[in-house]
Amino acid sequence: MYQIKINITLKSSVLDPQGQTVLKALHDQGKQSVVDLRVGKYIEVKVDAKSEAEAESLAKEMCESVLVNQVIESYSYQIQAL
Amino acid sequence: MKANVITFPGSNCDKDIGSILANEFQADVHYVWHKESFDNRPDLVVLPGGFSFGDYLRCGAMAKYSPCMKSVDEHRKRGGFVLGICNGFQILTEAGYLPGALLHNRSLKYVCKDVDLLPDKQNQVTAGLSSQALSIPIAHGEGAYFADEETLKRLEGDSLVAFRYAENPNGSLHDIAGITDAKGKILGMMPHPERAMNPYTGKMDGKAIFESIFKNL
Numbered sequence: 001m002y003q004i005k006i007n008i009t010l011k012s013s014v015l016d017p018q019g020q021t022v023l024k025a026l027h028d029q030g031k032q033s034v035v036d037l038r039v040g041k042y043i044e045v046k047v048d049a050k051s052e053a054e055a056e057s058l059a060k061e062m063c064e065s066v067l068v069n070q071v072i073e074s075y076s077y078q079i080q081a082l
Numbered sequence: 083m084k085a086n087v088i089t090f091p092g093s094n095c096d097k098d099i100g101s102i103l104a105n106e107f108q109a110d111v112h113y114v115w116h117k118e119s120f121d122n123r124p125d126l127v128v129l130p131g132g133f134s135f136g137d138y139l140r141c142g143a144m145a146k147y148s149p150c151m152k153s154v155d156e157h158r159k160r161g162g163f164v165l166g167i168c169n170g171f172q173i174l175t176e177a178g179y180l181p182g183a184l185l186h187n188r189s190l191k192y193v194c195k196d197v198d199l200l201p202d203k204q205n206q207v208t209a210g211l212s213s214q215a216l217s218i219p220i221a222h223g224e225g226a227y228f229a230d231e232e233t234l235k236r237l238e239g240d241s242l243v244a245f246r247y248a249e250n251p252n253g254s255l256h257d258i259a260g261i262t263d264a265k266g267k268i269l270g271m272m273p274h275p276e277r278a279m280n281p282y283t284g285k286m287d288g289k290a291i292f293e294s295i296f297k298n299l
Contacts, residue, residue: 010185014228015253017188066147069140069176071183072228 001082002047002055008068008075009040043067046082055079083296085109086124088154090116090145095131095167099276103128106279107292116148125299126163127154129170131221131274141184141224142172151177163299164268168222171260171270180261180270181237182229184222188253192223196285198248199259199273201294204241206266210294215248216287218273220259225272227254227261237261245271266298 010016019038026034045062049055059077068075087100096113103109103126114120116134135144145151158164158179166174174180187193198215201208229237234256237243245260252272260271275288 013230014185015188017186017190017253021190066143067139069143069183071175071181071230072185 002049002052003080003082004045004047004055004059004062004077005080006043006045006059006063006067006075006077007040008043008073009038010072011074014072052079052081083107083109083126083299084112084122084124085126085128086112086114086120086122086157087128087130088114088116088148088150089130090132090134090148090169090173092134092136093130093132093169095169095274095276096128098274099128099130099167102276102279102288102292106289107296114150114153116145116150118150119153120150121153121156123160124157124162126165126295127157129154129164129166129173131168131170134169134173137169137224140172140176142169142174142176145169145173146177158268161265161267163295165295166268166270167274167276168220168225168272171272172224174268174270179268180263181233182227182261184224184272185226185228185253186224187222187226187251192221193225193251194221195219195251197251197259197273199245200248201245201291202241202243205244205262206241207262207269207298208244208291208294210297211290216290217278217285218275218287218291219277219285220251220273222252222272225252225254227256227258227272229255240264244269245273269295 278288
């Protein structure tokens with residue numbers, strides 16, 4: 001059994017209004033040292049795979065077919081044996 | 083005219099568009115549950131507005147895996163017309179039938195109001211419409227059209243932009259409110275022409291849009 005931790009963010013070329021709004025709120029609190037902020041998505045998946053390589057190929061397939069819209073988002077993942 | 087309206091879990095404008103097609107345009111309307119397939123060779127397939135699969139993950143992301151989409155794809159390959167309104171437009175982009183994606187409105191606010199739509203005279207589907215602005219309602223939280231530079235250039239160069247907002251309500255690039263595919267057989271648009279088809283509401287500008295679509299069936 002493996003756990004896949006997937007992080008999804010909007011590509012840097014895509015405006016992130018959610019991130020900009022949060023950034024502005026932090027600036028309003030006086031946290032001027034925060035220079036940039038982007039809001040993303042975190043997805044945890046447990047898979048019953050026989051090997052880490054199998055879990056990885058499942059992760060890639062899930063991301064590219066369903067979990068990520070590659071027109072606007074990029075992703076990364078970590079895999080952990082349970 | 084035979085029209086199939088697809089109902090996904092969370093679709094809520096299926097009856098609206100279906101009743102307009104049946105009552106105002108005498109269409110033979112079939113409602114297709116997303117788990118069903120169809121082979122009745124419709125002239126028009128509509129992916130209606132709403133919140134398919136609760137808009138979870140991304141708007142329209144999961145609808146493309148519904149079993150009915152196989153039939154929609156066959157219809158598309160036969161050269162049939164597909165109309166996606168609002169969530170339907172989001173599904174069309176997620177399914178890869180139309181390029182780009184719909185992002186959160188730049189204001190982060192859900193916008194519900196009448197907007198002035200400008201039809202593009204160069205586009206195959208909207209060429210017959212007068213250049214006058216059409217007043218059509220919008221109601222969406224994720225309607226900001228996005229595509230990369232290269233795609234935008236192609237959309238503009240090939241006249242695939244069908245409608246633009248006179249005053250951009252959501253941050254769509256190039257003020258895009260609706261686009262078509264290269265053959266003019268797939269139209270995706272965020273505004274709801276079916277909500278501007280009833281004299282009781284004082285809005286009738288949707289009629290011209292449907293007539294323009296029917297010319298291209």
